[in-house]
Amino acid sequence: MDKYVLAIDQGTTSSRAIIFDKNSNIISMAQMEFSQICKHSGWVEHDANEIWETVFQVCKEAIYKSGLDYKDIISIGITNQRETTVLWDKTTGNPLCNAICWQSRQSTSICNEWINKGYSDVIHKKTGLIINPYFSASKIKWMIDNVDGVKEKIEKNEVMFGTIDSFLVYKLTNGTKHITDITNASRTMLFNINTLEWDNELLEMFEIQANILPEVVENSGNFGIATALKNIDSSINIPICSIIGDQQSSLFGQCAFSCGDVKNTYGTGCFMLMNTKDKKVLSNNGLLTTIAWKYNNEVCYALEGSVFIGGSSIQWLRDGMRMFEKSSDCEQYAQRVNGSDGVYVVPAFVGLGTPYWDNDARGSVFGLTRATKKEHFITATLESIAYQSKDVMEVMKEESKLDIKSLCVDGGASSNNYLMQFQSNILNCDVLRPRCLESTALGCCYLAGLSSGLFKDLNEIKKFHSIDKIFVNKINNEEREKLYSGWKIAVKATRMFK
Secondary structure (H helix, E strand, O other), X not given: OOOEXXXXXXXXXXXXXXXXXXXXXXXXXXXXXXXXXXXOOOOOEEXXXXXXXXXXXXXXXXXXXHOOOHHHEEEEEEEEOOOOEEEEEOOOOOEOOOEEOOOOOOOHHHHHHHHHOOOHHHHXXXXXXXXXXXXXXXXXXXXXXXXXXXXXXXXXXXXXXXXXXXXXXXXXXXXXXXXXXXXXXXXXXXXXXXXXXXXXXXXXXXXXXXXXXXXXXXXXXXXXXXXXXXXXXXXXXXXXXXXXXXXXXXXXXXXXXXXXXXXXXXXXXXXXXXXXXXXXXXXXXXXXEEEXXXXXXXXXXXXXXXXOOOHHHHHXXXXXXXXXXXXXXXXXXXXXXXXXXXOEEEOOEOEEOOOOXXXXXXXXXXXXXXXXXXXXXXXXXXXXXXXXXXXHHHHHHHHHOOOOOEEEEEOHHXXXXXXXXXXXXHHOOEEEEEOOOOHHHHHHHHHHHHHHOOOOOHHHHHOOOOEEEEEOOOOOXXXXXXXXXXXXHHHHHHHHOO
């Protein structure tokens, strides 16, 4: 009998459940959006219970739609938005406040204080990260300092901390498991990527107690039965066999198993990762050193560049600016004009990520004339995604000392042919788009399948990976340099206006 894996892909704006067969084919899929809570400028919060409810509902829908016998779904893989921080009550399982999203800047003052205290070097060496509100540690400290009763509850050992993966496992196992995987742990700014343990010195520096932390596990294994799904049907008895942060999962799902392999995910943000295998490359230019995965007791590292606003800029055009009804419509508008006509959009809605790490930058538009049309504005916003990704790749090439010839892509916005062609043009490299764009979900599916016996090894997984389309550069160096220099001027001006 054929066997299947249920992949839970819990993202920044929606939760999805996808059931895959062994050949990486999607059998069924369900998706639900959830609320984005923005109380103040630069703040982004989520209701963790709402996230859990959407995850439960999409699992239910995907299982029903598949028409499969429940016993043929042999494992569950979980991949999730990273860094988003939840504190919940150890007894009731209820969140103590809204989850603080990775995008949120509300803990900026805490980070500035840590920088001023001279913590930057030790944090970089121990965690591979920089001090930034992006990561979980300052979000935890903000909750301790600003949410009534949290500090007292922690002192009484009544609080659990987790990123979204940890909260979902807790809920799926009906409160019996408080764990996180090594990739999510490596994004908290509390985990030492050298010793592979929570770091007591960092906890003391940040005034965060160790009793709230989950156990850290590998990315593939048996992490308990999802007994909460028995509420769908009492005969459902599926083990959770993988947990991994979304960007690392995408790297795994792209079968980027070799040193120097690079992928870029075009989701809410854009995240470019390069596999560096067993080498920890510490960046001096804004890249992050992170754990790619731990499998079969071997740790693989990666270099990462983060763009905070990618596909969410298209969502902004759709919902905030009301320029079109569906996100997919933006490609049609871009095809109606010959480029952006000198217009540059810098979507620094929550600051700028790699290589600038400028929390105070805010979005801006340059190059408007009387001839500027809606089509140009939309095109410029699309192109901003590619420009930001080039910013990251330029630093990645410099730090790794590798010449990147091709880029594997995935995520919702990678289906946009205009964006992918412009990305190839501005990078001057091939852009490889796979047959299945759900690389993030595929990564946790592959890891779960390795643990549950669906796949024998990495070589077998590679056989199921296929490319749908290759985009090749179509412009010359002079045109490329002109376009990119205009972008750099726009970014410089944006950072000056504060």
